[in-house]
Amino acid sequence: MHEMEPSGDSRLSEDEQWNSRHVMGNYGARGLCMERGEGVYLYDVRGRRYLDFTAGIAVCALGHAHPQVTATLAEQAGTLIHCSNLYENPQQNRLATRLAELSGLDQAFFCNSGTEANEAAIKLARRYAYLAGQHHRTRIVSLPRAFHGRTLGSLSITPKAAYQEGYWPLLPGCDWASTLAETFDKIDDYTAACFVEVVQGEGGVHPLEAEFLQVIENRCRQVGALLVVDEVQTGVGRTGSFFAFEQVGLHPDVITMAKGLANGVPVGAVLASQEVASAFTPGSHGSTFGGNPLAMAVANTVVDLVANPDFLQHVREVGNYLSTKLQDIGSEVSGLGLMQGMTVPDAKSFVARAAERGVLLTAVGNTRVRFVPPLIVEPQHVDELVQVLAE
Ligand SMILES: Cc1ncc(COP(=O)(O)O)c(C=O)c1O
Structure with missing residues (x-):
């Protein structure tokens, strides 16, 4: 076989770096062009340094180029990147076990993003009702200001007109009230599941009251609907506990995750109780890439580091510091961790x-404005941020 010659310098020219003519326009104009990252800093192609309080939209929990993440990636890439879900996958089994321990649920399904996790959770809730003989129970209720993703199912439970416009017809059987208080009445015998976020991130970083969330949970129990907690943005330590639901006394039937779970390697997860998870019988759902050894290995490294009580304590402390400092300079500061x-x-x-x-x-x-830095951020970085913002 013909051996490939190394292609020499693989760096892009200035023109190639900025040429986005062949990229679809859904992200709009982007302006900056990032080249590399280190800890809580990003560096653009011109060598300028930025303090990163976006973390790739609440993704890079351990910051950029974290040595243990890099080492895991390199090792797993040199061992096995992908083999499909046809075979047993030790990395997947380990992560599922770890997430079961941390969540109090029993089983995991792995996919590649937050929207896919919610898509799977919608399917799981409907199929669970279906297999229980409750064929009428198909409705999915969400909250005003919710965000659950962009695929058609997840978009159908994301009540934002601008995101839904032009994509009709959306998934039938999705419903939400115009106020939080009215949500209670939307949950009835026809409801398969109600989706909640503990802190509505895309909705403006608004934490929901524990009492309100508990009323929703009780209503779900009363009518036999499942409670799905979307921890896509709040999970993996972001709010100062491994999951945000721990801080508001919820008992989810299903949890969805993504973002921080593999520090930027695409991954999503659905966790469910044994009883609910059993609705995904062999062949009933699947994903080619979902849960592949590369993503699972990195996620195991991330979870090992983030689930450490000292690490979570650090998130709470720096989170409180950030909140206090922001209150000094801004208005209506709200959030968790x-x-x-x-x-x-x-x-x-x-x-x-x-x-x-x-x-x-x-x-x-x-x-x-949202502040979601890497979770390894230190008080001195908060000071650096506040100094710039105060100007
Ligand atoms: C709460 C929540 N759910 C779902 C999603 C969708 O995740 P993804 O963009 O990975 O599909 C997001 C993304 O911002 C989110 O914040």
């Missing part, structure tokens, strides 16, 4: 001006 939001007159221009001064933030909606 290292997931904080603040109200500003114009979020888009605030974020743009911060980037000009070397600090990366994300806007959620028109007037909310």
Whole structure:
């Protein structure tokens, strides 16, 4: 066989770096071009350093180029990247066991993103009702301001007109109330599941009251609907506990995860009790890439580090420090742990001006700015952030 010649210098030219003509326009103009990362800093192609309070949208929990993540990636890449779900997968088995211990649930299904995890959870809830002979129980209820993803099923339980526009017809049987208080009445004998987030991240970083969430859980129990807690953004230590539901006294039937789980390697997970999980009988759902050895190995490394009580204590401490500092300079600061939001007159221009001064933030909606740094951030980085924002 013909041996491939090494291609020499693989670096892109300046023109290639900035040429996005053949990339679809759904992300809009992006402006900055990042080349590498280290800890809580990103460096662009011009060598400029940025303090990263986006963490790839609440993904890079351990920061950029974390040595243990890099080592795991390199080792697993040199051993086995992918073999499909036709075969036993020790890394997958280990992660499932670990997540079961941490969540109090029993079994995991692995996929590649948050929206896929929610898609799978919608299917699981419907199929669980179906196999129980409750063929009428198909409705999926979500909350106002919820965000569950962009695939058609997850989009159908994401009540944001701008995201749904033009994609009709969406999945039938999805419903939400216009206020949190009215959600209670939406959950009835026809409801397969109600999806909740403990902190509504994309909705503006709004923590929901524990009492409210508990009322929703009790209502689900009363009518026989499943409670699905979407921990895609809040999970993996982001709020200062491994899962956010632990802080509000919920007992989910199903949990969905993604984002922080493998520090940027695509992964998603659905956790469920044995009884509910049994609805996914052989052949009833699947994913080619889901749970492959590479993603699972990295996720195991991440979970080993983040689930450490000292690490979670660090998230709570720096999270409190961040919240206090933001309250000194901004208004309507809310959040949990290292997931904080603040109200500003114009979020888009605030974020743009911060980037000009070397600090990366994300806007959620028109007037909310979100702070979701890598969880390894230190108080001195918060000081650096606040100094720039105070200008
Ligand atoms: C709570 C929540 N659920 C689901 C998703 C969708 O995840 P993904 O973008 O990985 O599909 C997100 C993404 O922001 C999220 O915050």
